Amino acid sequence: MLKGKMVIGQSGGPTAVINQSLVGAILEARKHESITGILGARHGLAGIMKEDFIDLSSQPVAQLEDIANTPAAALGSVRLKPGKAECERVFEVFKQHDVRFFFYIGGNDSAETAHIIAEMAKAADYDFCTIHIPKTIDNDLRVTDHCPGFASAAKFVALAFMGDDRDNQALSGVKINVVMGRDAGFLTAASALARQHEGDGPHLIYVPERVFKPAQFQEDVRKQVAEHGRCVIAVSEGIVDDSGQPIASSGEKDSHGNLQLSGTGALGDALSAMLKAALPEGTRIRADTFGYLQRSFPSVVADVDVKEAREVGTFAVHHAATSASNGSVAIKRLSNKPYRSEYFITPLASVAREATALKDVYIDEAGNDVTQAWLDYVSPLVGELPRMGKF
């Protein structure tokens, strides 16, 4: 039976419920005698390398519950693609502290990190268990039906569009809303949940899974304005042209070599300019970029997401403590009415590195809207939304 300390860390972009997973893992770990200590790594791998740990064995449950209900990574997060030297250092620290369990909460990049470390342990014949706990508002992990963190962000996006569409009904014009999602349009597609009445927006939805063609975009918007006298548009921050280049960005790159898309209004303003050139002078055109609020707004969470985020953390530790085998926790949807799901372990390699994207069946033929199949997939996750009144 594997016995030793555990390290848990959080990595990548925060979510509204990532701390649920952390607290689920901590509370479960406290039940297992084989886990002899619970170390929280500050800022993920960066903290491990510096031995910057918090002892998580004795915080009062009430404090942990407050943390669970708080958005963003309570241990601190990091965006770090470890090289050989970093992995060796991590390993050295784990051995020094008799760490036998490693839990990494994150997306596909974090799963890759977990995978590399698991492989190193195997090569070194060091008895060790590595579990990746899924988390991403992008919902782009392979294998799992969906990712903890996504449904709460999707609820934020749906609410934002519900209100903004009312705003646009009150003061007509063209409104562009840029939604997070570099390579996958899941979150942008969730904007369709805002539609409750005939004519409600968003009237157009553009996801990165389809090439973005400015001329077609201008034509699409012209048509919607002709029909509704207004147009509300959802656009993924990651839309690209036919050569695969982003339509607009700040030009800055992060440590993964990804172009900075969030935290700038560049895309919204570029799309506004495209429409200004295409629509009659004086047309009211506005663009908002929802930005970081989507992933860290307190109190806007989906019930299913809160529950599942907690349970993947619990499940991960229970699995590790009882089977000591590596893997990534995934969710299987059992039914929609009522919504039920269960958890299972999938190999780290099946989730690491490569991400997934919106299935074709979720995107309409014209490439500027979603399908009913998408709504059937996403609605049970987001749950009930407030009813919008109308005369």
Added chain:
Amino acid sequence: MLKGKMVIGQSGGPTAVINQSLVGAILEARKHESITGILGARHGLAGIMKEDFIDLSSQPVAQLEDIANTPAAALGSVRLKPGKAECERVFEVFKQHDVRFFFYIGGNDSAETAHIIAEMAKAADYDFCTIHIPKTIDNDLRVTDHCPGFASAAKFVALAFMGDDRDNQALSGVKINVVMGRDAGFLTAASALARQHEGDGPHLIYVPERVFKPAQFQEDVRKQVAEHGRCVIAVSEGIVDDSGQPIASSGEKDSHGNLQLSGTGALGDALSAMLKAALPEGTRIRADTFGYLQRSFPSVVADVDVKEAREVGTFAVHHAATSASNGSVAIKRLSNKPYRSEYFITPLASVAREATALKDVYIDEAGNDVTQAWLDYVSPLVGELPRMGKF
């Protein structure tokens, strides 16, 4: 006793609770025999001129309650500064329909419109009662202690900063958040409610009541980064330089001659560029512009605001039906613990046209933060906020 139909309209930027005022007014009007018909003007003055009315006398209460809980102006809004010809046309329509009561829900521009029309009625010796019902997320009306619509927008801003500050703690850097407020910094100042623990952001708050000096801004941020290793900044969209020019805008003007500040990421991106030039290369700098979400996000409302927005509508109609004298409804704060307020009527001219701004006593000496007096003013309006957990 004045007897006749009433017209009610909504004007200016929507809020999360403006429909509460509308519904309060409708339900009260249904109780008064002197009000012989309830006409809702679609898109305010624009609808009146076109005789585009909805009969509001018979909708089921359940439908009205749904509308009350829906953000943005359910009758449609308008931004229109009426000239002589427009006012004459409005008058003609009022006479044609035997309209004797006019309720206009809006800010200082709407109060001015109401005032002009009241003056015309007096000059024409037409028995008529005009009431302005206050509404603005900017909180910049004179006389009243605060404006319906503000506290809900302030709650959104406070929550947004609470979450975003956690996000910034998790992945450190410099974060600029641009908040609505052309000439008044009330909403931006509300960001200070996000602070719960030592070191929480926002670390700097810039309002349009103080000249914005780029060099000082760069220096302020450098200091905060040195102290906290990060910096979260709240900036009003309306900040101006020492010549009174906006720091950045899209260049477009609305029908009131105001430069377009919202619905563009121009200011956030300009401030990011200023900081990129001032901070060490590689510093993570991001900017979000909260945009229209601040005024129309469903389900994020302040309890006091919901109640008062409803009651100013009720009070307006009750006052008109029982006294038939013109005026604008204002709020007087009676106590903070527990919070209590009452309503009174102030002359239209005392609210029309000129707006107000943050008092000096609410802004700290350095001009980059708010004071305890501000927190004492705003906290009871916004109400309880979720507790942010922390290790």
